[in-house]
Amino acid sequence: MNALQVNNLSVAYEEKIVLKDVSLTVPVGRLTGIIGPNGAGKSTLIKAILNQLPNKKGSIHILERALNPKNLTVGYVPQRNAVDWDFPTNALDVVLMGRYGHIGMIKKPSSKDKQIAMDCLKNVGMEAFADKSIGQLSGGQQQRVFLARALAQQADVYFMDEPFVGVDAATERTIIAILKDLKSQGKSVFVVHHDLQTAPEYFDWIVLLNQSIIASGPTEQTFTKDNLQDAYGGKLFFMDQRGD
Numbered sequence: 001m002n003a004l005q006v007n008n009l010s011v012a013y014e015e016k017i018v019l020k021d022v023s024l025t026v027p028v029g030r031l032t033g034i035i036g037p038n039g040a041g042k043s044t045l046i047k048a049i050l051n052q053l054p055n056k057k058g059s060i061h062i063l064e065r066a067l068n069p070k071n072l073t074v075g076y077v078p079q080r081n082a083v084d085w086d087f088p089t090n091a092l093d094v095v096l097m098g099r100y101g102h103i104g105m106i107k108k109p110s111s112k113d114k115q116i117a118m119d120c121l122k123n124v125g126m127e128a129f130a131d132k133s134i135g136q137l138s139g140g141q142q143q144r145v146f147l148a149r150a151l152a153q154q155a156d157v158y159f160m161d162e163p164f165v166g167v168d169a170a171t172e173r174t175i176i177a178i179l180k181d182l183k184s185q186g187k188s189v190f191v192v193h194h195d196l197q198t199a200p201e202y203f204d205w206i207v208l209l210n211q212s213i214i215a216s217g218p219t220e221q222t223f224t225k226d227n228l229q230d231a232y233g234g235k236l237f238f239m240d241q242r243g244d
């Protein structure tokens, strides 16, 4: 089964075309890195997949079904700068928001939902901060709480927009361990990622994007110098420094 199938997706912001005729297919159970230079359209691709952009052409299927917020639970960790961190709520309540897809917006969370939320906070090493206001947490701690919220969704497919930005090495290791654990449970995880050095170690599937698809497939077939050169052009330095 395919986790994601995108056919001929094009997106424009007003006049400016940002994604051109993007088609890709990713099977279930992969940990996929979405990689490309600044402005390549990586966040736009995720937003389009999550049905957050009205002006798009093409079709998107998740787990072989046309995307419909009512019939699918998709976990999402937004880019840090897309979140209002002054919102007056504590860490546990943020994680409980991940349960709304299961309990509905108007029902109160049950003790089971609260237990799941606490377990997810524990999973990311943040159980001691459950009562802390989200605005008082450090950037890395906030990122962990948002990951816990996504875990509380108990989704089959996850999309994460740069979860490693602004976190320390320990938090990055915690996050990647959790992503690999999700994969080992058969879940499909898509991660917008910037660091080319760690990409082949973290991901078993790579989508290389620069407005259109440069390559999409198993890491060993797609993460090649030629493909990276095509995606990054003159901005690619590290491979030469390594002497590859």
Ligand SMILES: Nc1ncnc2c1ncn2[C@@H]1O[C@H](COP(=O)(O)OP(=O)(O)OP(=O)(O)O)[C@@H](O)[C@H]1O
Pocket: 013, 018, 036, 037, 038, 039, 040, 041, 042, 043, 044, 045
């Ligand atoms: N809401 C918007 N309105 C107009 N243009 C936008 C909007 N959002 C993004 N863009 C433009 O679309 C292009 C792609 O942006 P996007 O954020 O998808 O790229 P990205 O690959 O995620 O970049 P980065 O690596 O820098 O985060 C950029 O040129 C950006 O300026």
